[in-house]
Amino acid sequence: MTRSDEAVVELADRAKEGDQRALGRLITLVENGGAQVRQVAAALPVVHRAARVIGLTGSPGVGKSTTTTALVTGYRKQGLRVAVLAVDPSSPFTGGAILGDRVRMQEHALDPEVFIRSMSSRGHLGGLAAATPQVLRVLEASGFDVILIETVGVGQAEVDIAGLADTTLVLLAPGMGDGIQAVKAGILEVADVFVINKSDRDGADATLRDIRSMMALVTREPNEWRQPIVKTVAHRGEGIDELIEAVDKHRDWLAEHGELDRRRRERAKAEISAIVLGALARRHVVTDEISERVATADIDPYSAADEILGDAVEIPGT
């Protein structure tokens, strides 16, 4: 065992004992994607714990951070250890101004049983899709009971990240665009629980009706999960107990239907795929020179791919 191996094992031991600084350093190692990611992965096998991984997503302005904060308060009341991962897929900044709304989470900043971490996609090999499952593993292995992943927006990256959660909450707020706009972003498909936040505002019932009519369009198997719709006013803590109950029910349903294991296997698959494709992309580099030849129509992109791979790219359905 090298000295660097020993250092990682020591950090891992301290993280498991609740040392937040050690945990932070392990996550930084994973984020940086350097040689030590292998050692971190080896030092922190995920023993099958009962950690609940909960994703929160929704358009800017619906109150994701406020709802996350209220959920932390709710789970802390149950005595559970909580980690929050705030994911900004394309934030050009880290720290500083951008973390303005993180300030609202200050009430939990001094609680040693609450760990809060922001992640942006900068400097992640293979992007957030690659780094997030690894960070999740570090948090799970360090013994957190609840992991909340908060993502900005409802694009494909968010859908991918939501796919890492056991339960995904899709937040809406009255007056943030009509139902069709919401469904356009594909939220119906990723939602396990709908949350209408700011439900004391005008239009909450209209939002509720919009979700119901969208749900009515989808045909379901009899034993399929039917997303509940929970109304909250997160900044006053209203509806948060009901939301936690809805998450618990979804978790029970997952366990009963073998879905919990399936989702964990999918999460592992996403992590392995990101590592495999990252390694392959480094071996088969698309050079500026060959890109230039395609841009100037010297060759077509499939012939360029053949050149890079050294054999003919097979197209499925051939």
Added chain:
Amino acid sequence: MTRSDEAVVELADRAKEGDQRALGRLITLVENGGAQVRQVAAALPVVHRAARVIGLTGSPGVGKSTTTTALVTGYRKQGLRVAVLAVDPSSPFTGGAILGDRVRMQEHALDPEVFIRSMSSRGHLGGLAAATPQVLRVLEASGFDVILIETVGVGQAEVDIAGLADTTLVLLAPGMGDGIQAVKAGILEVADVFVINKSDRDGADATLRDIRSMMALVTREPNEWRQPIVKTVAHRGEGIDELIEAVDKHRDWLAEHGELDRRRRERAKAEISAIVLGALARRHVVTDEISERVATADIDPYSAADEILGDAVEIPGT
């Protein structure tokens, strides 16, 4: 030349003559990702035309479709041929209800010089990131002067797609969440032109100030592009001439600074990478069995990747 080659070449010839049905069929071939994608790529080399590729992005509700429609009207007045690509990265539906707002574009539906197409990510090998550059190539080679790509949301997928455009318009509307929320989604980085739509509403000046203070935080080289901010009321056509002028100015700047060629090379690189990685992913499958072993902590994900690749995954920085 096989019969299927001949059929593709004939479709390509008809598309170049302005036959919209032939063009639609070529795009379907590309979207389906079957064997004929190679033939389409070969039959439609992009001769270096002056097509302007313009991306529009922004949160749901800011008026992207209305602005797109107004831009189509503006460019048609100049006698230009216009294609619109409406990209729903995660729409679970195609056609039907989801295309509700496409109805607003009906005024252009019968114009033979305007081609409108919706794309969702379903059934695209390698996702939209793979299919979109190929569809762009078909449209460019078919002789469109302007290609508008409208994307929903501001997630990573949208940022990637925006990266395919020569000029990216980021749309905001008053009262759609504060400036910090907007920047969280990384829009400052992808925007070439900011559009404050619905600028007749309360709060338009506050939105303008928010963008200006965000821009002030970023240090720039003296010769760097400084994003203009254009106010529009798209449903009344107000500000659209100014917007088209801003796009023209950005294009001139790109050409002067060699950026137009660089962006086109990047677009080619994205297309080749998607083809290369798609082929590699099909050769190196992450099985359920190995995912299960990682999920149950039998092996760590890096060892799993080693097994799949048949040698040790190199981690950069080792």
